[in-house]
Amino acid sequence: MKLLSVAIPCYNSEAYMEHCIQTLLSGGEEMEIIIVDDGSVKDRTPEIADEYARRYPTICKAVHQENGGHGEAVNTGLRNASGIFFKVVDSDDWVNEDALLKVLETLRRFVYGKETLDMLVSNFVYEKEGARRKKVMKYHTAFPKDRVFGWDDVKFFMTGQYLLMHSVIYRTELLRQCGLELPKHTFYVDNIFVFQPLPYVKNIYYLDVNFYRYYIGREDQSVNEAVMIGRIDQQLRVTKLMLGYYDVTKISSRKLRSYMTQYLEIMMTVSSVLAIKSETKENLEKKAELWQYLKKLNLRLYLKLRLGFLGQGCNLPGKGGRKLLLLGYKITQKFYGFN
Structure with missing residues (x-):
C-alpha cells in the first residue's frame, strides 16, 4: 500500500503536465501518481500519461476517461487511489520537492504511530505570472503547529484565509466514508472538496512548509475574472450544492460551525459580485x-448571511452598497487569487 496517492486531472495539458509529474516523482516509491486523462483530444496528453506509466510502473498510473470535467477527474483519481492519504495537484501546478519529503515524513509518523490523522494542512504559494513577490498562504494564525489538534483548538482565520484544495491532504478512507462525489462538467468544485468532508475530520495536523505551487496567469484559467463571469451558472450550481450539504447552523463544534458559515458567506459573495x-x-x-x-432552504442561515456586512454589500443599492461591494470583491480576489 502506498503512503500518498496524488491525482493529477489532465485535459490537454501537454505544455505543463510533465513539470507537475516530475516534482511529484521526487517522493519516490511511497508515492502513487494517478494521471487522469480527462478526454484530451488536442495534444499528446494521453501519450505522455502512458509514457510515465510505462517508465515508472510502480509509481505512476495512467487512467483515460471520456471528458467529465475537473470534478469527475478527481472522482476517478479517488476511485483508483490505493494510498493511505489522498491529494489533488492540478496539471499546471507543481509541488516543492523538499517540502514533499517533509510531508511524506509527517504522514509516515501517523501510519506507524498510535495517532490517526484525518487531514494534513500545509502552505501554498501563488505563482502569479509576472509577479515579483510570491504571496504565500500560511495558516499559523489559525492552527497550532507540530501537534495533532481538533476543531476546538482552531485559533483565528484572517480575512481571505481559507482552506483551499492546494493546502489539504485527506485520509483516503475518510473521503470515501463521507461520500465525496464531485459533479461532472462543472468548474469550481474544488470548493466542495474542501467543504463537504470537514464534519468528518476530527484530527488535523498543520505542517508549516510551502508545499503547493499554485500557478495563476493563463487567460483561459478558471479563476480569471472574465472567465468566472462567463461561467457564473457553474459558480451558482456549486454554491447551491454547498448550501444543501449540511445545516451548518446545527454543527456541534462552534469553531467548525463558524468556519463553514464563513465559507458559505464567501461563496454567496463571489456569486453576487460576479x-x-x-x-x-x-x-x-x-x-x-x-x-x-x-x-427557503435555511431561513436562519439566510438571515445571518443577508444581514452580515458582506451580505448587505451584495444586496444594497446605491453608492453605499457599491462601496461595501468593492470590499467584498477584494476579499473574493484574495480568496480565489483571480485578476
Missing part, C-alpha cells in the same frame, strides 16, 4: 434567485 460585475439583467435576476433559494 453577477453584479457582469452588468446584465439576467445575471442580476440569478443573484436574487440565489438569495431566495437560501431563504
Whole structure:
C-alpha cells in the first residue's frame, strides 16, 4: 500500500503536465501518481500519461476517461487511489520537492504511530505570472503547529484565509466514508472538496512548509475574472450544492460551525459580485434567485448571511452598497487569487 496517492486531472495539458509529474516523482516509491486523462483530444496528453506509466510502473498510473470535467477527474483519481492519504495537484501546478519529503515524513509518523490523522494542512504559494513577490498562504494564525489538534483548538482565520484544495491532504478512507462525489462538467468544485468532508475530520495536523505551487496567469484559467463571469451558472450550481450539504447552523463544534458559515458567506459573495460585475439583467435576476433559494432552504442561515456586512454589500443599492461591494470583491480576489 502506498503512503500518498496524488491525482493529477489532465485535459490537454501537454505544455505543463510533465513539470507537475516530475516534482511529484521526487517522493519516490511511497508515492502513487494517478494521471487522469480527462478526454484530451488536442495534444499528446494521453501519450505522455502512458509514457510515465510505462517508465515508472510502480509509481505512476495512467487512467483515460471520456471528458467529465475537473470534478469527475478527481472522482476517478479517488476511485483508483490505493494510498493511505489522498491529494489533488492540478496539471499546471507543481509541488516543492523538499517540502514533499517533509510531508511524506509527517504522514509516515501517523501510519506507524498510535495517532490517526484525518487531514494534513500545509502552505501554498501563488505563482502569479509576472509577479515579483510570491504571496504565500500560511495558516499559523489559525492552527497550532507540530501537534495533532481538533476543531476546538482552531485559533483565528484572517480575512481571505481559507482552506483551499492546494493546502489539504485527506485520509483516503475518510473521503470515501463521507461520500465525496464531485459533479461532472462543472468548474469550481474544488470548493466542495474542501467543504463537504470537514464534519468528518476530527484530527488535523498543520505542517508549516510551502508545499503547493499554485500557478495563476493563463487567460483561459478558471479563476480569471472574465472567465468566472462567463461561467457564473457553474459558480451558482456549486454554491447551491454547498448550501444543501449540511445545516451548518446545527454543527456541534462552534469553531467548525463558524468556519463553514464563513465559507458559505464567501461563496454567496463571489456569486453576487460576479453577477453584479457582469452588468446584465439576467445575471442580476440569478443573484436574487440565489438569495431566495437560501431563504427557503435555511431561513436562519439566510438571515445571518443577508444581514452580515458582506451580505448587505451584495444586496444594497446605491453608492453605499457599491462601496461595501468593492470590499467584498477584494476579499473574493484574495480568496480565489483571480485578476
